[in-house]
Amino acid sequence: MTTLTTPACLLAPRSVAVIGASDDPGRIGGRPIASMRKQGFTGRILPVNPNRVEVQGLPAYASIADLPEVPDVAIVAVPASQVQGVVEALAARGVPAAILFSAGFAEVGGEGTAMQAGIVATARRAGMRLLGPNSLGLANLHTGFIGTFSTFAGATDVHPGRVGIVSQSGAYGSHLVLSAMEAGVYPSSIVMTGNEADLTVGDIVRLLVDDPNTDVIALYSEGINDGDGLVEALQAARAARKPVVMMKVGRSELGGAAAQSHTASIAGDDAVFSAVLDELGVVRVRDTEEMLDILRLAMRGIFPVDNTLGVITVSGGAGVIISDVAEELGLPMPQMPAAAQARMLEMLPICSPRNPVDTTAQFINDPSLITPFTEAIVNEGNYRSVLGFFSYAAASPVVTETLLGQLGRVRDRYPDRLYVVVARGPAEIMARYEAAGFTVFGDPTRATTAIAAMGRFGRAFAAHARLPAPRLAPVTLPAETPTEAQAKALLADAGIPSAPERACQDVDAALTAAREIGFPVVMKILSPDILHKSEIGGVLLDVRDEATVRSGFGTLMQRARAAAPDARIEGVLVARQLSGGVECIMGINRDPVFGPIAMFGLGGVFVEVLRDVVFHRCPFGEDVAESMIRSIRGAPLLLGARGRPVADIAALARTLSRLSAFAAAAGPRLQSVDLNPVFAMPQGEGAYAADAVIEIRSGGE
Amino acid sequence: MTTLTTPACLLAPRSVAVIGASDDPGRIGGRPIASMRKQGFTGRILPVNPNRVEVQGLPAYASIADLPEVPDVAIVAVPASQVQGVVEALAARGVPAAILFSAGFAEVGGEGTAMQAGIVATARRAGMRLLGPNSLGLANLHTGFIGTFSTFAGATDVHPGRVGIVSQSGAYGSHLVLSAMEAGVYPSSIVMTGNEADLTVGDIVRLLVDDPNTDVIALYSEGINDGDGLVEALQAARAARKPVVMMKVGRSELGGAAAQSHTASIAGDDAVFSAVLDELGVVRVRDTEEMLDILRLAMRGIFPVDNTLGVITVSGGAGVIISDVAEELGLPMPQMPAAAQARMLEMLPICSPRNPVDTTAQFINDPSLITPFTEAIVNEGNYRSVLGFFSYAAASPVVTETLLGQLGRVRDRYPDRLYVVVARGPAEIMARYEAAGFTVFGDPTRATTAIAAMGRFGRAFAAHARLPAPRLAPVTLPAETPTEAQAKALLADAGIPSAPERACQDVDAALTAAREIGFPVVMKILSPDILHKSEIGGVLLDVRDEATVRSGFGTLMQRARAAAPDARIEGVLVARQLSGGVECIMGINRDPVFGPIAMFGLGGVFVEVLRDVVFHRCPFGEDVAESMIRSIRGAPLLLGARGRPVADIAALARTLSRLSAFAAAAGPRLQSVDLNPVFAMPQGEGAYAADAVIEIRSGGE
Incomplete structure (x- = not known):
């Protein structure tokens, strides 16, 4: 269409x-x-x-x-x-x-x-x-x-x-x-x-x-x-x-x-x-x-790229409410500069000048303070958004004219900022604030939420020089579901590394592979018809010697035949067993609406139980991949939380970005890719997929 | 005060x-x-x-x-x-x-x-x-x-x-x-x-x-x-x-x-x-x-104990919005009974009769449908709360009288239900709905949120026959911070079991203990001055033979003296190494406002990184403890998620409840208790604290 x-x-x-x-x-x-x-x-x-x-x-x-x-x-x-x-x-x-x-x-x-x-x-x-x-x-x-x-x-x-x-x-x-x-x-x-x-x-x-x-x-x-x-x-x-x-x-x-x-x-x-x-x-x-x-x-047309919020309030309580919401929405409220704070305290000793700037009701009693306070917030605090909490006082007959005049003066001098007031009162008075360029909300939570949204638009509109997604030649998918080894080979061509491994058709080949790769190894059944190998006992971990390679080969063959008598068995995959890394999971799934979607999460319970995962349309560059990785709740586990080694985030991001490029290059026949686990090794040591499943869409779909 | x-x-x-x-x-x-x-x-x-x-x-x-x-x-x-x-x-x-x-x-x-x-x-x-x-x-x-x-x-x-x-x-x-x-x-x-x-x-x-x-x-x-x-x-x-x-x-x-x-x-x-x-x-x-x-x-004074929501709407979209919010707030929206659905479809073939009951705008065109539809929802659906979405149609001159009359008839027959309408229009018309017993909201999300709150009040007001908290004799805390062994003994008196263990002053005692407890064992330094043992390398896991017990004893002594030269060293604790359980954490902390607060979570990253924990004032019974345990995000790991064994929830709840009673009985000198980990063994096999730290408040505090 x-x-x-x-x-x-x-x-x-x-x-x-x-x-x-x-x-x-x-x-x-x-x-x-x-x-x-x-x-x-x-x-x-x-x-x-x-x-x-x-x-x-x-x-x-x-x-x-x-x-x-x-x-x-x-x-x-x-x-x-x-x-x-x-x-x-x-x-x-x-x-x-x-x-x-x-x-x-x-x-x-x-x-x-x-x-x-x-x-x-x-x-x-x-x-x-x-x-x-x-x-x-x-x-x-x-x-x-x-x-x-x-x-x-x-x-x-x-x-x-x-x-x-x-x-x-x-x-x-x-x-x-x-x-x-x-x-x-x-x-x-x-x-x-x-x-x-x-x-x-x-x-x-x-x-x-x-x-x-x-x-x-x-x-x-x-x-x-x-x-x-x-x-x-x-x-x-x-x-x-x-x-x-x-x-x-x-x-x-x-x-x-x-x-x-x-x-x-x-x-x-x-x-x-x-x-x-x-x-x-x-x-x-x-x-x-x-x-x-x-x-x-949004009708004001002001979308700050790096939004910050400065607050002037007649109520300390409202200041706390606004700070709570701003923190939850990731809207920064930096402190006022020290010099400006000192000057404010000189003008009004009972004020709280950090940000929120709490003037107490004194602000209303001494209107000459309005312009210097607000101008200090706008100019010295240099906030992109300014929120004034005045509640019903804004509509009091004595206050309205003064407040409009004094605030208006600041707005005229700094027209590029977003000005919002929390005020309540008769519609005709609220309309005067609106006409003077101050968008009126009746509630501080709603005002803060709307201000945060303007910053999100601003960030989106800024011409972010995003890194390009990796460029890949079109990927030719096989006619049907590839084996793990074929899947890894396809992914390797796209620059997605797996742990060193060898497809072995017999016990001797497996022994040679294990010797050359180095013990301990992992042994896995190799069949295009068995996608989820561990469910049939088709994976042997921590194989430490030649005797176990020998017996393991037989065990895997037996289990595969027992579980899937009609499956084509192509042998056994012998791979290096990775240790010391953090288990992650990466995947691609074809969304019915948006096409291939990349997914990243930590392995095991994080994905299965906590659903701590992040998604993105394909393809994307390494910068996007890295911000995805850093955005999950469990990210501290990759970033050295509680004395853990810091994982190789760069390698992980590279792999995720390349996976997204692979999905884009593979076209609509690609149903899904499942790299589970991907080991994020300590910094400088890379990230390796230890298993890979690629699913192809059958013709009719 | x-x-x-x-x-x-x-x-x-x-x-x-x-x-x-x-x-x-x-x-x-x-x-x-x-x-x-x-x-x-x-x-x-x-x-x-x-x-x-x-x-x-x-x-x-x-x-x-x-x-x-x-x-x-x-x-x-x-x-x-x-x-x-x-x-x-x-x-x-x-x-x-x-x-x-x-x-x-x-x-x-x-x-x-x-x-x-x-x-x-x-x-x-x-x-x-x-x-x-x-x-x-x-x-x-x-x-x-x-x-x-x-x-x-x-x-x-x-x-x-x-x-x-x-x-x-x-x-x-x-x-x-x-x-x-x-x-x-x-x-x-x-x-x-x-x-x-x-x-x-x-x-x-x-x-x-x-x-x-x-x-x-x-x-x-x-x-x-x-x-x-x-x-x-x-x-x-x-x-x-x-x-x-x-x-x-x-x-x-x-x-x-x-x-x-x-x-x-x-x-x-x-x-x-x-x-x-x-x-x-x-x-x-x-x-x-x-x-x-x-x-x-709440001013209506109707607080359903087991709240359910039935919705009648002229907009399918509004029905979806309401369903989204109800699900997020845990407000059940069961389906209408099949017979009632069939009758509704007979009356109005284009309706969607499950719940939300979507009548489309036809409802407005044929007002004779209003009473039978609403009565079916109230009587046959038997929902405790009924929400009608009529938007601006509710204020249209043709509709207002009819809607008020027909809805009012149902309300008169079933006055014990909570009736809410989403309607917009002139204040004087909205006031008529209010006067007739229908609380008016302008927005379906806000209406649903308020309805869910009434159910929360209803549950709280219902005379829940809560299980009593365990009764303990007053606990006499030692003058200063107890060692791990002393802490476990205090807790054991309160019915909180630890893994079998022995305090050993020399290598020979440790060897005897390990033989009697059975390998593998855990060895831990025993000192009232070293609270967080693992931070100084003071815990040896998986000790599998007598030679390792012997060398381990020396290693622990050395590490303790190096890390804390002034600490009083009382020997080594030899304990059974538990395996096959799920690692949990339980604790008590004295909140400055609410006194002793019990905490429960899964161990390791769940607590450290994901903060997946639950709190409750002390003391409380086993039913409260069990609902705490079931409320954490990671609870599926205890309940058999993805083929795991089901943990002994009853034993875990018993331990948590007893810990809360211990905290209450210990009085204000108890600063904190930290049971980390507690192993939740498979069903029927109990739950055991593998480590225990009790902190006493120093005199001045």
């Missing part, structure tokens, strides 16, 4: 046909016409209704064929059974895009799914793009194009803003839009994608990135149908410095079909989803309020 | 003297008088001012000695330097309680701290209780007693409610009270405790538990000065079925002095604080909004 373009006219049509147009402004075929006229749509509205010559006072046309011009967009509001015919007629006229309100398709299953497929096929042949079916439609509040029957279109104070809103759900999308307008977050355009038979949320985000009236994008989704398209759109948004705030629900469900490999079963798709959003600089929110808070602050 | 009682007249005085009374209603000595008269205080107000015969139209008295009666409460609004004299005069008159507005005491340190101590000593001698100093005071909105100069007293629509609010911080307390009233949460009484030189938040909670006008208690604190008092007050609140919601800030600081033992350093006080609140059924909130949400719903 991502190779097709989305016609920009979908968002800004000059002419709109309404198929199934109704004279009744309450019906879904009537509501868009009424709304467009109310909102002053300047384009042409072309109602189609075989039974009427006029609809809501506009001339109506009996059929699509009768339309006097080819509309930029067609709104389709007819029963499901008629949609195929309508789409064919629209296709015949060369209409570039249609919005399908009609329901009764894939969302009801069975025949509906088949009907939907037919419609998409028809549209594809004609190069026509479809929004829906089962979509509440879209609205562009800047042009008055209201191609939706959602209730928000009928709300009284709809006026155009700068936030593009995209929602899969019509009902929740309407809730979100109405809540947003109530919170003062006005939309530029609103799009409900419905069944996404053709256009997906990713396509719509891409449209909004190019929309000159949209500065900030809000995205609500229940499941992604086109991962590549979404990733491209989010990359474009980042490049255009348009922040994206996303609410992705369904966190609690382990989505997608259960994948077969061990690695794949470790975590649900949701952790992968969060990792991808993180990578792309999207801020994921838990609820609607957090979304609106962040959108509202 | 907890042995003193708090006079109930503090909250409901019949007469109030104001020392430092001012004629100016804007000054702190004038504001309470003006506010009390405005709020219709029916008691007597007795202004004291040496310079006036009248204050705000009331007769004034020149001195405390001149007062015509002994007031129930004195409000003290004079400069810090005069407070000592005032308190002496009040004490002389036998005034039972005083509220000290005056600042400049312990909060400024130095001389202020000394002045504060003097005031407390004076009051104690006279049996007078003090609120403050540096307190904004208290207000009882039911009697009109406004003993505060906080701004909220001047707000326009102050009317009495059922929520008692206690805050240490005056400024944040005022913010909280004003935010609460804005959210429709009206206070019964409001108390700001300030410096807590005498009365603490615990004392005030205790007063509110006995206050007939208070049903729900909100508590804001920055640090607890009287842990026992708070615990007793919270236990009383639980017994009285008065839910307590607490915001305790300063999460990010690791408070208190660093304790010496290994166990103590594992986690900060904040985790202990959360554990204690959890135990006492207090719901701890992160921010003011969450507090107000929970208070508002």
Whole structure:
């Protein structure tokens, strides 16, 4: 789908046909016409209704064929059974895009799914793009194009803003839009994608990135149908410095079909989803309020690259609350410089001048302090974000004018900072703070959370000179699942080292290999049909002498034949037994949405029980790999915690980055790679995979 | 402090003297008088001012000695330097309680701290209780007693409610009270405790538990000065079925002095604080909004013991959001019974009838469905809590009447359930839902969080027949830090088993011990001066023969003398080496606020790196111990995860419970106990401490 373009006219049509147009402004075929006229749509509205010559006072046309011009967009509001015919007629006229309100398709299953497929096929042949079916439609509040029957279109104070809103759900999308307008977050355009038979949320985000009236994008989704398209759109948004705030629900469900490999079963798709959003600089929110808070602050357009927070407060308690939240969100609150602290104490001996700067209520009693204190915070403290906690005092008649004047003076001198106040009181007074450039929150936790999000956007927008991912020639995967030795050979070509080892077809070869590799060795059964060797007793550890090699060879053969009588047995793998390293696990799994995803964690219980793992889309460079490794909870075990040796992080990062490049080069036939364990040896001694399983997707999948 | 009682007249005085009374209603000595008269205080107000015969139209008295009666409460609004004299005069008159507005005491340190101590000593001698100093005071909105100069007293629509609010911080307390009233949460009484030189938040909670006008208690604190008092007050609140919601800030600081033992350093006080609140059924909130949400719903007085959530929604997306949050908070959402699902599908084929029951917008179009659907959820689904998501549709003119009527019918039939709706629209319409018994939230996440909190109260209020803690005779601790062998003997008397072991003064004794215990053994240096033996190489594991016992004895002696030349060496401990068990850690640490706290975790990296530990106040029974053990993230390792043997949880719980009883019986001289490791053997084989360190508090502490 991502190779097709989305016609920009979908968002800004000059002419709109309404198929199934109704004279009744309450019906879904009537509501868009009424709304467009109310909102002053300047384009042409072309109602189609075989039974009427006029609809809501506009001339109506009996059929699509009768339309006097080819509309930029067609709104389709007819029963499901008629949609195929309508789409064919629209296709015949060369209409570039249609919005399908009609329901009764894939969302009801069975025949509906088949009907939907037919419609998409028809549209594809004609190069026509479809929004829906089962979509509440879209609205562009800047042009008055209201191609939706959602209730928000009928709300009284709809006026155009700068936030593009995209929602899969019509009902929740309407809730979100109405809540947003109530919170003062006005939309530029609103799009409900419905069944996404053709256009997906990713396509719509891409449209909004190019929309000159949209500065900030809000995205609500229940499941992604086109991962590549979404990733491209989010990359474009980042490049255009348009922040994206996303609410992705369904966190609690382990989505997608259960994948077969061990690695794949470790975590649900949701952790992968969060990792991808993180990578792309999207801020994921838990609820609607957090979304609106962040959108509202993002509308200021200030995204500090290295965000720091300076706080001025009339309440020590509020200062503590803010510090707690900032620490949890990783938003630094460095101390004020000593000289500035001394000067503040001279001006106001009872103040606490570190940061939060607590002036107590004295601040309100002596307004002449406001400018010097705030300016010290902004200038000498040099914080990128400044948060003032004034609570209800901000709205007291004596205080409002002074506070606005004195704070405003500082803001005028340092307009590049992010200014937020926690204030409560009558809406008209709060609006004055907003108008003066101070975004108002009623609660310090919410204010701090929104400020932290601005820093996350800032970091994402900064042109990080990321290291390139390793470049590999395309990898040719074998026709079927490779043996461990073949897997390791494939990986070795990609620069991923394993412990020295030898495939041995008989006992003599095994003895020679063990002698040359050096005792102790590990012996493992070698068969393309036995993936999880330790489960059948197919791994012998700590083999210390030739006698044990001899008896071990026989034992492995016996166990393999007993457990898998039909398996092809190719011999035994003799490998150096690594010791002194930290057991890690690395893997690749093909995510149904985002393609190959690399995973890293510590071995054993860390992965199995604690799910202490990190994910990233493939491929990526060594810097990304290293920050992944350092991000897990158990990372101190690799970094010398409690007297342990420091592990070779560089080698581990190199291996992880190369594994990601391997996955990218291997293409869609690669189902999974499981390196378990990878031994991270002490610094300077490398990292080695001790086992490797590669799974190939079978043809049909 | 907890042995003193708090006079109930503090909250409901019949007469109030104001020392430092001012004629100016804007000054702190004038504001309470003006506010009390405005709020219709029916008691007597007795202004004291040496310079006036009248204050705000009331007769004034020149001195405390001149007062015509002994007031129930004195409000003290004079400069810090005069407070000592005032308190002496009040004490002389036998005034039972005083509220000290005056600042400049312990909060400024130095001389202020000394002045504060003097005031407390004076009051104690006279049996007078003090609120403050540096307190904004208290207000009882039911009697009109406004003993505060906080701004909220001047707000326009102050009317009495059922929520008692206690805050240490005056400024944040005022913010909280004003935010609460804005959210429709009206206070019964409001108390700001300030410096807590005498009365603490615990004392005030205790007063509110006995206050007939208070049903729900909100508590804001920055640090607890009287842990026992708070615990007793919270236990009383639980017994009285008065839910307590607490915001305790300063999460990010690791408070208190660093304790010496290994166990103590594992986690900060904040985790202990959360554990204690959890135990006492207090719901701890992160921010003011969450507090107000929970208070508002708690005002319904419905606290389900086994809470379950049934959801009816017009938006599938909202249903997913609610399910996500419910799962995260452990609020069960069982499916609707199959028969009810079938009937719902018959009534409305496009509905999704499992739970959430998604009716789509059809619900709004066909209002006759509302009663049967909701009744099916309440009656057949038998959920204790019912959440309806209607968003803005709830306020649409056509819908409001019908929805209220049809929902109301169900509520009348089943009044014992908790009913919540997510609805948005004009305040007057929302008020109608509230009046009809449906608590309204604007956001599904917030609604679900509040519902989950009601279940937590319900569980806490249910008379859980907890197992009793083991009863032990008082433990006599030795004069100084015991050796490992002494420690284990003390613990053995309390029923806490260690691995079989022998203290051996020479090599021959060690050889005999090893033979009798059976190889392999562990050998450890035995000295009261060497607590952390492994750090000096004082532990030899896996000693497999007599020759190694012989050489090991010498090695341990050498290492001990080299590392600690002055240490008293008492020999070597020879113990059975346990194998096949899971390494756990148990400990006791004396928390500065809550006394002895038991800790449990898995050994090694789980405690050291992942801080996967659980805490509980001592003592407790085996049922509590078992639920602690099962609550850690790594619990699957004890419960047979991935083919491991199941550990002897019962023995582990018995040991943990006995350890808690030992800590309680040992009294305040016990600083810490560290059992690391404790081996949890396979089921039926017991649990054994392999090392034990007991630390005694030195005299001065």
